[in-house]
Amino acid sequence: MIISTFYCLLFNIPLIFLAMRFSNLSIIQYMEKIFGKYIGKVLGILYGLFFIRVAIHYYYIEIQMIRTTFMDELSPIIIILVLMIVSIYEASRGLEVSVRTVEFFGPIVVASLILFIVLGFNNIDLTVLLPIYEDSTLSRINMGAIEASLIFTDPNLLSMTFPSLSNKKDVVKIVVKSKIYSQLIIILMVIATQVSLGVEQARHSNFPFLTYVRLVRTYSIFERIEAAFLVTWLIIVTTRSVSYLYISSKAFKEVVNKKT
Amino acid sequence: MNSRSGKSKKTKGKILILYILVSVIILSACQGTGGRREIEDLGIVTAFGVDYIDEKVVVTLEVVNPLASTTSTQASSTKTEGQKYVYPRGIGETVKDAITDINLYFDKKVFLSHSNLLIIGEEFAKRGIVDLMDFFLRDDQPREDMYIVVAKGCKASDIIGIKAGLGRAAGTYLYDTINNFSINGRSINLSIAEKYRYYYDVANEPVVGVVHVKEVVRSDDELKKEEKTAMVLDVSGGAVLKRERLIGYFDGEEMIGFNLIVGDFKSGIIVFRTPVEDKDKEKVIIGKDGVFTTLDIINANTKRKISVIDGNIHLTIDVKLKAALNEINQALNVIDAEVISRIERACSDKVKELISKTLGKGQKEFKQDSFSIEVSVHQQHPKLWKEIGTEWQYIFPEISYDVNVETTIVKIGLINFPANLRRK
Structure with a gap:
């Protein structure tokens, strides 16, 4: 995960460079300039479809999570209706609403995640951490890091919303900072989960951090807190899917030259 | 102006009706299929x-x-x-x-x-x-x-x-x-x-x-x-x-040894024979003289070191115990530092015996590593582990070991003299 930070920043250099080069255009608009009108439009459609697909995947995971662990008899159609109505409404209200939602929930989510990690301290056994540099090879570690770096899609969102930014000068600093902060939290979560469940068992678990939270039993006060985790997790995933829906719809609008 | 405000009222009304309709549909659906318990x-x-x-x-x-x-x-x-x-x-x-x-x-x-x-x-x-x-x-x-x-x-x-x-x-x-x-x-x-x-x-x-x-x-x-x-x-x-x-x-005693070997011993008591060197040194004993001492272990810390000597794996278990004197039935002056040191040594010997008994049973009777010694080998000698990992269950019964225990009594309780002693 630590090495993946480097790869992630490396892979996003072209996107950030292009965004700064065409600072008044979104990725769809400057793709038309680079590749020509028709290829640009095709790429724009693919871009929109890709994020629609990611959003659908997120909804699928949300439904899986809710139905597997909490409301196992609740009809999926109800979950889809609730999630879709909320997300589509929020995405339709524009970028500012989405960003303000993130601004509001961000500190709550980060604080909750750190709290969940801390509360599970009594399940932690550091002896499960084995010498990975000896057991593995450099190429395998790098392949894993590259795979992990692909999770970070925020610069793709940024390349679509770049023209709306007021402070375009500091974009590199912001991307690097956001990557490091998010990576720190992810590393903490991964380590806590692996030393609590075991490296292999964490790999076999569909929702490893949920299992970690299910194990929390601290001072007989904090226990069975997975419902609180579900709320936090739903906020994270819903805000992500809202942003994917937003940029996807914006991409299609720009492809067909529809003015908002 | 009026027509614009009328239009906005109509839109708000429509949104409200839509919201109520959606809520009713969702809530009524929940009644049948909500999976409520x-x-x-x-x-x-x-x-x-x-x-x-x-x-x-x-x-x-x-x-x-x-x-x-x-x-x-x-x-x-x-x-x-x-x-x-x-x-x-x-x-x-x-x-x-x-x-x-x-x-x-x-x-x-x-x-x-x-x-x-x-x-x-x-x-x-x-x-x-x-x-x-x-x-x-x-x-x-x-x-x-x-x-x-x-x-x-x-x-x-x-x-x-x-x-x-x-x-x-x-x-x-x-x-x-x-x-x-x-x-x-x-x-x-x-x-x-x-x-x-x-x-x-x-x-x-x-x-x-x-x-x-x-x-x-x-x-x-x-x-x-x-x-x-x-x-x-x-x-x-x-x-x-x-x-x-x-x-x-x-059994229960072997589990004390087991928990100490794996480093999971949180607290508990160790009962052992009181060392007799200083017994009734000053001829002050009154009443029946017992033979056992109980130490309450407050903290235990285990470290396992793996070394390779002439191609053979050697395990060293270092255990550090902090204990409170809980019960002593023999005529010993427990405020004497030398006496306390002998009690500490006697406790260490007992713990050594418990650990050796458990480890011996694992090696000779069960012929398998139930103590996760393999993790220590893996962590401390990763290259060697690559070679012997799959053969470990055959190697474990043959490994040599030594146990070092260090006990420190940090509390002697509310009295500084055994209850069966009386000064002349």
Whole structure:
């Protein structure tokens, strides 16, 4: 995960460079300039479809999570209706609403995640951490890091919303900072989960951090807190899917030259 | 202006109607398919027992009867109606099948989220438990922090239902007793999650908790008239598994050694013979002179070092104990630093003996590494581990070891002179 930070920043250099080069255009608009009108439009459609697909995947995971662990008899159609109505409404209200939602929930989510990690301290056994540099090879570690770096899609969102930014000068600093902060939290979560469940068992678990939270039993006060985790997790995933829906719809609008 | 405000009112009205319609649809749908769980419809399980009889999985549950408190004050129409706990049993090809079998005659829907215990019958443990465990990891109801215990010398169904102590249900009583691990060190409380934490290690052979039925003499006058003895549950010891099959047990004393070796000894007592060098040095003894001393271990720290000597693996176990003098029955002046130092040495010798006994049993009797020594080899000599990892179970019984124990008495209690001494 630590090495993946480097790869992630490396892979996003072209996107950030292009965004700064065409600072008044979104990725769809400057793709038309680079590749020509028709290829640009095709790429724009693919871009929109890709994020629609990611959003659908997120909804699928949300439904899986809710139905597997909490409301196992609740009809999926109800979950889809609730999630879709909320997300589509929020995405339709524009970028500012989405960003303000993130601004509001961000500190709550980060604080909750750190709290969940801390509360599970009594399940932690550091002896499960084995010498990975000896057991593995450099190429395998790098392949894993590259795979992990692909999770970070925020610069793709940024390349679509770049023209709306007021402070375009500091974009590199912001991307690097956001990557490091998010990576720190992810590393903490991964380590806590692996030393609590075991490296292999964490790999076999569909929702490893949920299992970690299910194990929390601290001072007989904090226990069975997975419902609180579900709320936090739903906020994270819903805000992500809202942003994917937003940029996807914006991409299609720009492809067909529809003015908002 | 007026037409614009009228239009906005109309839009707001439409949104409100749409919102109410959507809410009504969603809420009405929830009523039928919401998967709500009403407490009166649930059979809340507090202990889960599994046996294997005639090649079938037999599940015995302890289920709370929430209506018992209300019906006990009234005349109960049936015997079970007034009982606080009921013990349904189901038979099937798999665990889930056996649970479903219970619901064919038991009216409440079995709810496993409150069960803290998974009791495995001895016969089942000997047969192997690996195929049983999938349900407990896959299903969302059983908790991963449920303790696994093997019913020593009996079936799980013999354990479920035994009530003693102040715990209300057998499950609660047994769960609380297992949790006393932190103050006795003679048992082990391994949960499903902990078992699977190490499950995938190449050479891992875990030790899980044990429970057995013990007959004790009743001391309660009222109850003594009806029955002179009572059945209680004893959790001392540990069950040794090999490839998920039960192959033997460690007793309570050996478990002290085991917990010290693996570094899980939280606290507990060490009883040993008092060193006699300084006995009654000043001829001051009055009363009967005992032979044992008890130290209460406050803190234990274990370090395992692996070295390779002439191509052979050597294990060094360093244990540092901090203890409080809890009881001394011999005429010793415990404020004398030399005397305290001898007591510390005697305790260290006893601990050394316990560790060597347990390790010896693991090497000679079970011939397997139940102590996760392989993890130390892997961490400290990763290159060597690559070569010998798959052969570890053949190498472990042959490794040499030495044990170093250092005891420090940090408290001598409220008195500074043994109770059976009187100064002349």
